Every structure is written in structure tokens, then in C-alpha cells.
Amino acid sequence: MLKLTKKADYGLIALKHLAMPRPTRESASAKEIAETYHIPLPLLAKVLQKLGKSGFLTSEQGTNGGYRLARPAERITVLEVVRTIDGPIILTSCFTSERTCDQSDTCIVKEPLRRVHESILRLLDSISIADLVDEEVPDPNDSPLVELSSLLPAVSR
Amino acid sequence: MLKLTKKADYGLIALKHLAMPRPTRESASAKEIAETYHIPLPLLAKVLQKLGKSGFLTSEQGTNGGYRLARPAERITVLEVVRTIDGPIILTSCFTSERTCDQSDTCIVKEPLRRVHESILRLLDSISIADLVDEEVPDPNDSPLVELSSLLPAVSR
């Protein structure tokens, strides 16, 4: 079904929040972020912890503690974040790792899908947290958006 | 976690199979395809039925019946197929339809992710079943593949 988990969403929201210019202090607590965006605190906390362990965030404990970015937002890509939280991105189970699915030997779409997979990785890798702040997600090829026709149930094409 | 379901895989495999030049007859039965690629028959049957109802395949019942493409492989895109089988492609739950997730009002990554979403749609829309047969999945921008570094656990970047 090709979608990100909520955890990944939460992680991106949090990172973007921390990357945005903020009036008061540079850091923000999990609670603060959770309340701002109506995210369940314990869940967000876990996500932040994982992001911390993976080196995207640093944390400070105690009163007025919180999280802050461990490196410039320009140098954190959406791909890294998603992969950290959701685990490796997999388009099909075929090439998860070495594990073979029942097809694998006979699978004839494996190779083409691998390329699609790589294109998606490349896309996600090209977007940084800073880009999210600017709201200017680069448009790799700036071809027109997918036409409406292709969004309708496929029948007469 | 961003992946296709097996049903979608099965559907693509079947369509590619039907698009490939075949010595004997033009059509192929579900059983035949299932055996060739080691796919559970009842499951594949369902997928084929759905593809039939959606206008990608025509079916013939009775002895020596089977499925065949309803239109040239060039005019069936991976996007249509995936969407037919897996349902609408969703990158995040935010913009599923009108339904709002708890964030939605406050969500600050919605818009950027929508663009990523559209890029992925565009990518999938650019690939036809015929392309799968040629194994030449077009490389939208032919930039180098994602470097190895970005495939490793993100730590020192």
C-alpha cells in the first residue's frame, strides 16, 4: 500500500519543528512537541529516542531539558529519517535482503521493481529537513503533475 | 514501511507474463501462471479477477480458457495496476481523502509529503507493462544510483 507509518510522520514533524526558527530556546521537549501537534506523547517519545540514538538529535535531561538537532537541518535527509524509524524501505519483499520469497528464482518483475525502488530512494534522499522547512520540496524533473485521468479508476485507456 | 503488497507483485508478474511473447496460445490460465511462478493459485485467481473487472484483462471460461491482456502492454501502467490491486497509494494518512487525522490542522509536513507523494505517482505512471518486459525501466533523471553510504545506518553524516 506504499505508505509511511505514523511514527515516521511524527519523526518528520518533530525534526521540522526543531529545524524551524523558534523565538525562545533552541531546544524543545517531547511534551511540548506532542502538544503542539496533538501527537500521543509516549509514542513521540519513543520516536525521539530512536532519532537520538541514531545521531539526529541530542537530548538534555532535567528541567528545561529537551531535544535539539545534532546537525544542520540541511544535512538530514528524509530518507535517513524514514529508514531509521520505519526500518529499511522495501518496495517488494523479493529483495528484502538475502531472504528469498517463494518466487525470487522465477520472479520476473524483481529487477524492474528494484530500479523503481532505487528511484524512490533517490527521491527521498534528495530532500532534507531544511527543504521541509522551506516547503520547497525539489521537483526532480519538473514535469507536470500526474494528470487527473490517471487518478481515476482505470477503464478506458 | 513503503512497500507493495504481494498481491500487487503477483498482479504485475501475471501481467508481464501475459505481455511476453509466448510460443503456443496467446492466453494463459490462472493455474498455468500460478505454477510457473509458484504463486498460490486461489490468491492469484482473486488478483486476476480484479484485474479483469478493472479492464486490464479479458477472461474466457471453459476448457482452454484463460486470461489475456485487454489492451496493449504499452498502455497499462504500473501505477494503474498497483492502484487497482492495493487501492489508492497513500504516502501518509494525512491526505487519504477528506478524512482528517488528528494532526491535519497542525501538521507541518503534509504539504511537502504531498509533493513527494506526487513524484512517486509520476514515477509509477511512467512505467508500462511493456517496459517491464523490456526490463528497461526508464530512469527519470539518470543520476547515479543512491550511493552505498546512504544505505548504511545513518550515523556520521
Next chain:
DNA sequence: GTCCAAGAAGACTATTTCAATCGTGGATTT
């Protein structure tokens, strides 16, 4: 006309993945 090979269709079950919670413990500031 009977039989068999296929497709059509719906109900059903098992497994896995996600989302979310709970509880406990440790660090830091005031």
C-alpha cells in the same frame, strides 16, 4: 448430454504489523 477444466465469488482464518499504553528508572535543575 455429460463431464471436466476453467473462472467467479464470498466467507473465513491465521499471521503480521502498527499504534498506543504502562510502568519503572535515571538525570538535572531549582
Next chain:
DNA sequence: AAATCCACGATTGAAATAGTCTTCTTGGAC
């Protein structure tokens, strides 16, 4: 010491996927 905050592991509940079973219909072969 109290309040605030992060760290971490275990667990539960719900939803999505994968796969099975059963019954029915259709159409050709003999």
C-alpha cells in the same frame, strides 16, 4: 527534596495482509 524531563522494556489491541475453503457458473470436449 520536588518537579521536570528523558530512557527503555514489556504488553495490549486493532487493523491490514496473506492465504485457504467452499460453492457456483460457464463453456468446450467427447
